[in-house]
Amino acid sequence: MKHFTIPIFVPELACPNRCIFCNQHSISGCRQQPEPDEVREIILKHLETIPVRDSHIEVGFFGGSFTGIETELQEKYLSIAYEFLIIGQIHGIRLSTRPDYINTEALSLLKRYGVSTIELGAQSLDDEVLRLSGRGHTAADVEKASGMIRSAGFKLGLQMMTGLPGDTVEKSLNTARRIVELGACCTRIYPTLVIKGTDLEKLWHKGEYQPQSMEDAIELSVRLLEIFREGNVDVIRVGLHPSEGLLDENEMLAGPFQPSFREMVESHIWKQKLLPLIQQHPQGSNIRIPVAEEELRYAIGFGSSNRKMLEKHFSKVLFVPEVSTQQKKPLIITGKQMPLPAKNTLRTIGYPVFLQTDQLVYKSISGHPDIFICQGDEGLVVAPGLPSEILKPLADTGIRMIKGLVDPGKTYPESARYNAVVTPDFIIHNLKITDPVIFETFPGRKHLHVNQGYTRCNLLALGNDHFITSDHGIERALRQVGKMVLFADPAPVKLKGQKNGFFPGCCGIFRDEVLIAGSLNHHPQKSDMLDFIETAGMEIRELFAGELTDVGGIIVIPANKESDLN
Ligand code: SF4
Known part of the structure; x- marks a missing residue:
């Protein structure tokens, strides 16, 4: 799942505060508050570029102190974002504000419009630093506002700055530790920059303020990141404030100004991880370093600094990108009769294996995986005679696989021994024919007897409570135990060699x-x-545009970390 935030900059034009580092008009990047209609346009424009699938999309109101602007305007902005939220085009609304702009009324307004995350510009949790920075609030204000935000059920973000007047490394580390303790789910780390037109500029000219050097800022950020990662606080940004990216370079007078600041910090963290390799391996040897794909550029280092460091010791350095488990494609087992365009679609989703067996059962179901495999949370029960072309890729996924007692018989009902449906609550099958290994492998469930032996062919479980079936007996049995059931007419479903197939046989989850x-x-x-x-909270993916085809189900096995499928 990828996260996207659609940023809306709302500068607080008449901010009554005078933070020492802030030139309000410069720092807001855009110099006027957007018209509500512009907000809608910005959202629509961004949505055009964001993929719908696997995306978590939020609208974020940044740039000033949102709860400090007039209530009427807040409502206008929020109502537009809310329109997108209720139709599901975005999944959250977040905003940033000052700690002393949080009160019960402000929070109930934000709640009404579905705001999920409130970020406070804490900047420091040291009163002396806050005073010298002209923030106009205390650490206690941050703590109080944080408590109110969390008690009201919002997610809390706490932003901090480094290198503020009066700040020290120890004070910054304490601020980070306190942010963790206050229950923030996310943070941003901004090193202080001297911007034209600020009070800080005057101090800097008088020699009364010395900004952090780039090295100091990086070293401190490395330590802060460690604290936040340890405390499970998501570090959304390290370095320039997004609006600072919009500033003219002439407006940045001093301080650790570097658009690639985060990359430099992450590279430094990787440098510390890689250094021991030099001690552990002889000079002139080769080294292969597996790295999660998303970390690759940090591991190689800013300007390839880490690679160059290692190349002084090793004759060959290979960074090997590893796709994370979440991104690895699953194994998919389905029938060989799957039409070609659908097979091609499956290849984009995972690694499909198309089953065909000889002589085990009668022809029209000889390629149906649900005849040979019974799937549950604990693993798979498989028929002993399942061909090795299927067993090998199954074993490669690392899934727990238990062989059943006997193969399915050539004719019904013995052919349906493994055709049970296993949910977290039930084993649903014609219990007179169920292979006993299924009961042993999936313990602790109620056994729900139905007359239909081809239960899985006729039943698709959408989670624990919703079921689609093409069999009236199964429909009745499930309704009796309080489940939601949809009967799907099997007549339009194709199955070669039979009058028709069953709708659940066309499907997989x-x-x-x-x-x-x-x-x-x-x-x-x-x-x-x-x-x-x-209603069951699921979506459909049609594998091709043709007629519904019973392929004996589609069994999807998630990729295991150790799997070599990739
Ligand atoms: S940083 Fe301070 S002065 Fe600048 S907009 Fe925010 S509250 Fe106002």
């Missing part, structure tokens, strides 16, 4: 998606199905 071999346009209950699947 991947994360919160229902994968479907075919298009719902070919089913008269399309809108009921869409509504039901949406």
Whole structure:
């Protein structure tokens, strides 16, 4: 899941405060408050560029002290963001403000409009530093506002600055520790810069303020990052304030000004991790360093600094990007009868293996995985005769696999031994034919008997409480135990060699998606199905536009960390 924030800069034009480092008009980047209609346009423009799938999108009101602007204008801005929130085009609203602008009325207004995160510009939790910086609030104000924000159910962000007047390394480290203790979920670290037109500029000219050197700012930020990572506080930004990026370079007079500041800090952290390798390996040897893909540029270092450092010792240095487990593609097992365009779609989702067996069962189900594999949270129970082309990739995923007692029989009902559905609460099957290993492997569940032996072919579990079935007996049994059930007419579903297949046999579950071999346009209950699947909190992914095709289910096995599938 990727996070996107659509930034809306709302400068507080008549800020009554006089923070020593702030030139209000410069720091807000854009010099006037946006018209409410402009806010809508900004959001729409950003949404055009953000992928809908796997994105968490927030609108963020930054640039000033949001709760300090007139209530009427706050409401105008928030109501626009709220429109996008309730139709699901964005997933959250966040904003930044001052600690002394938080009160019960302000919070209830933000709550009404669905704001989820409030970031406070704490800057420091040392009263002397706050006083010398002209912040006009105390550390106690930050603590009080933080408590109110959290008690009201918002997520709390606390921003800090380094190198403020009167600040020291120890005071900054204490501020970071206190931010963790106050329960912040996120932070931003801004090194102080001397900006034209600020009171800090005057102090700097008089020699009464000395900004941090680049080295000091980096070293301190490295230590701060360690504290925040240890405390599970997400560090959203290190370095320039986004609006500072909009400033003219002539307005930056002194201080650790570097657009790639975060990269330099992260490179430094990696340098410390890589240095011991020089001691551990002989001069002139080769080294291969696995690195999470998203960390790669930091590991190589700013300007390849870490690579160059290692190349002085090693004859060959190889940084190997590793795709994180979350990004690894899953193994997908489905029937060989899956139509070609759908097979191609599956290849974009994961690593599909198309099953075909000989002589084990009758022909029209000989490639159906749900005939041979029963899946539950604890792993898989597989038929002993499953071909090695399937067993090998399954073993590679690292999933727990237990062999069943006997192979499915050639004819019904023995052919349906493994065709059970396992949910966190139930084993649902014709219990007279269930392979006993299924009961042993998935303990602690109620056993729900249904007459239909081909239970999985006829039943798709959408989580624990919602089910789609093409069998009236299963429908009745599940309704009796209080489950939500949709009956899906099997008539429009194709299955070679049979009058029809079953709708659940066209489907599989991947994360919160229902994968479907075919298009719902070919089913008269399309809108009921869409509504039901949406109620279950899931979405559909049609694998191709053709008729619904029973392929014996689509079994998706998430990739394991140690898997060599990639
Ligand atoms: S940093 Fe201080 S002076 Fe500048 S806008 Fe914020 S509160 Fe006002």
